[in-house]
Amino acid sequence: MESSELAQRLLDFVRRPEYRPMKPRMIARRLGLEDEAAAELKKVIKQLAARGQLRYGAGHLVYWVPPGPRPHHIVGVFRRTEAGHGFVRPQETSQDGRGAGDIFIPYEKTSDASTGDTVAVRLLPSRGALGPRGEVVEVLRRETHRFVGTYTDSAGGPMVQIDGNLFTAPIQVGDPGPRRLQSGDKVVVEMVRFPTPWRWGEGVVVEVLGPPGKPGVDTLMILREFDLPERFAEDALEEARRQAEAFDDSDLGGRLDLTGLTTITIDPADARDYDDAVSLERLERGHWRLGVHIADVAHFVKPGTPLDREARHRATSVYLPDRVVPMLPETISNALASLQPHKLRYTKTVFLEFTEEGVPVHMEVHRSAIRSHKRLAYDEVDAFFAEPEPWRRRWGAGLCDLLLQMRDLARRLRRRRAAHGMLEMHIPEVQVDLDRQGRVTGAHVVPHTESRKMIEEFMVAANQAVAEWLHRRGILFLRRVHRPPSLFKLKALREFVAELRLPNAGGSLEGRGWLQQLLDRTAGRPEEQAVHFAVLRAMQRAVYSPEEEGHYALATDCYCHFTSPIRRYPDLTVHRLVDEVLAGRKPRTDPTELLVLGDHCSQREQRAEAAERELTRLKLLAYFSSRIGEEMDAVITGVEPFGMFVQGLRLPAEGLIHIDSLTDDYYRFDRAGHTLTGYRHGNTYRLGDVVRVAVAHVDLDRRELDFRLVERAKSDKARPQRPEIPRRHRRRPGR
Known part of the structure; x- marks a missing residue:
């Protein structure tokens, strides 16, 4: 087959609407190419990539480059923060798993993007060492058009405040019509116009779920929020x-x-x-x-x-x-x-x-x-x-x-x-x-x-x-595919382990042997929980794919x-x-x-x-809303510059200990060690540590739980053999 003919077949194939990026060998199989032609295909892909008609992505996947005036836009998933600005995580990463990092989107540049939307971003000139900045130029795909929130009828007209921190301002919903609505009712809103920094969002109430304390309303909220079907056709x-x-x-x-x-x-x-x-x-x-x-x-x-x-x-x-x-x-x-x-x-x-x-x-x-x-x-x-x-x-x-x-x-x-x-x-x-x-x-x-x-x-x-x-x-x-952790995450894991000063914490990052030795070596030690949490954070999520990439955890x-x-x-x-x-x-x-x-x-x-x-979170928030001040043992599941996330050992409720509530010292954040360390007294709080906390604040509408630190757990009696947190797998592990 002539190279020009093969190139045209290849372009016709990747331009199909249903095409998903795949590796050259998969393309060769799809085109029915034998060994010699399959080898020629790789050369053709490189030639077309050099002309800008194709490009290689992460994992050596082949992408089609559509013609047009927007070659410098970056596609990624948008996430809005409580303060209103956002971040976009690019869909592609480099071979070491690092990628370019999240792109900061100033509030006034977020357009009408909502958390979870797939967006196109244009990069803006960086300011100092704050990392990449950009602006949303187009929303390519909406995560959802329906949201659950709380209805209020105020002087400004009917409004719905969407649950969580997806939107900073309430959504105008107009006249609810014949529906019998009362302020405080939980409702489902279909978004007609998404809010921007310059205008209110508009929607319409499509379903009334009922008052928040009524039995079953919390489950209905989650069914609607995640678009889970209740009935079969x-x-x-x-x-x-x-x-x-x-x-x-x-x-x-x-x-x-x-x-x-x-x-x-x-x-x-x-x-x-x-x-x-x-x-x-x-x-x-x-x-x-x-x-x-x-x-x-x-x-x-x-x-x-x-x-x-x-x-x-x-x-x-x-x-x-x-x-x-x-x-x-x-x-x-x-x-x-x-x-x-x-x-x-x-x-x-x-x-x-x-x-x-x-x-x-x-x-x-x-x-x-x-x-x-x-x-x-x-x-x-x-x-x-x-x-x-x-x-x-x-x-x-x-x-x-x-x-x-x-x-x-x-x-x-x-x-x-x-x-x-x-x-x-x-x-x-x-x-x-x-x-x-x-x-x-x-x-x-x-x-x-x-x-x-x-x-x-x-x-x-x-x-x-x-x-x-x-x-x-x-x-x-x-296949059930579990890809190896990226070299970038493994290096970060080894840096974290080095901070623990474990014996023989080095080793090659190329094989899984170092990881298993690390898990075995820390079994039963005080550092066990910290290491297990760090290893879990380094792992990729298992997915379904026809690609022959193996299952890392099962070897x-x-x-x-x-x-x-x-x-x-x-x-x-x-x-x-x-x-x-x-x-x-x-x-x-x-x-x-x-x-x-x-x-x-x-x-x-x-x-x-x-x-x-x-839904588990909603039910636990309702449980703790009447138990302000109740104490429990918890394990630190995340450390950030603004505080620590902890999860209860007896009840799997996750909340935040804000750094402002740590009044005994001024604390510095160490990203490599996943720690907060006091400047004066040297108190250190690390990923996996067990601490004693008390419920400080519950916000059911924003779905937030705040704890205050009481003390570090005094003995290993408070420390379970394994951190008692919910498994991320289904009820039949490993199946």
Whole structure:
């Protein structure tokens, strides 16, 4: 192929509206180029980049440069501060992860941008060493047009003050019409004209949620704020009902009959959807045969159907403190697909054979049917592991011996993963306890117990095995990608560790070995919490992508999510590919479509986590609003020039200790060490330290919680083995 012809094909491809930046090898695959032409493609990309028609971005991604008079604009995400000015974080960073840094946007240059909007910025002349400055010249994409706020009817007319600090001034909403509104009511506003430094914002009230103290209003606020769907479309519900009517639990449908195999489910006690079951057999030569049986959601949710449309749009189930927003209707998620005990259920089964030491030697994938023999809860299994004999009389010797064998295998698998470089960080999840009105009554720790570790190991093994099975067949699929931390962040981490004066704190930053040694070396030491927080800050967020970039924390080059198709759409797409392969067909996958789908699923996952955090925050703010002065132990989760962020150990409420409230000294901020240190007395407060705080101020509308420092925790009794903060992962860690 001539270079000019290849260049034109390439330009036609990258100019498509659906094109997303990708690496040259992905472009070559998408264009169907063989080895020689693929090598030529790289030369053509460089030539076009030299002409200004293409450019390379972070990670060697290829971007199209549209023609026009605005080549110097920077695209990024805008964030407004409480004072009114803003910052824009550029979408691209350099190879070391540093990037150009946030761009400061003076208040009068923010235009009508709102927090979360994607904007185009023109750089302005810098003033001294304050860093880059700019002005917003265009809002490219709105994060949202709907906001939740408090309605007031004042002399200036009806207004809504948007919750939080998104907008410095209230929004004019005009006559609410026939709606019965009272000052103080929580409402949903559709923005008609976003505010600027020179004019008021205008909106219209589209929904009245009710007074803020009314039970359920806080949950409605979060559902609207994050645009979480409450109901399924009627055609999706009707299709789910048809699936239920058509399902025949006496028909195996040509599947492998595993109904005689002893399979069990182990889940939280309050779980309603059981999407995985496990089995274990001992083979000749001491080998193990682990069976991981996953609900066959793909049998009920076909591509292009109303059910698929809903599942794809939602992409994940959302677990709020007082309700679940499911990805699929309950007819599917809690009935047809759920692996309920003693009921015939369709599954995808992964059989994994291990040597006695836990080395994988063989795997098989089947379309199967099972009958779960027993539903167990994590707490029950942990109680059995602690004291087996009473449970033997209750469950019988067969089930008890099976559980002990499963624990034995899981421990061996875990030791092997640790030896291969898996990063071992487990921070217990703290869940708030609610009464029937949805009000906080307390909280409890969900520890990372033996039973949870066991199921996690089996799910990770199945996920990795399926990913490698698809990869060997040359199939493109949505991977679970966890990219390595940038060299810039690792250097910052090592500087922080050096400030702690730990022995042997040096080491190469190129591999994960230094990180794991650091975690192991600080286990049980006073510095443990500080190091764990610093390592977490250095890590990147795991995402979904077809790119072959591996999973850094799990120390594997090939990983996907397969084990939870009831609640995660990426798992469902992997199940469909497995069906195609088992049917003898080569799946057709479009790299660009997979990139777009991966971005969508990653964003939905992040939205779900943010919604859960924000509703928990709202409920905790309401709880503490009547408890001003109450004291608690807390861990420092962030150190900034203006103060320290802390999070309670008993209740996971995060708030600020403002530096102005530290009246015993004048404090200086050390960015490298994440510390505030007093000039006169030398008192130092560091990331991960445990301190005693008291509730000082609660602002429910601005969603702010201020603490005052009482004292540093006096003994290790106040220091938990791990900082008791909510896990950022879903309830089934590692799956």
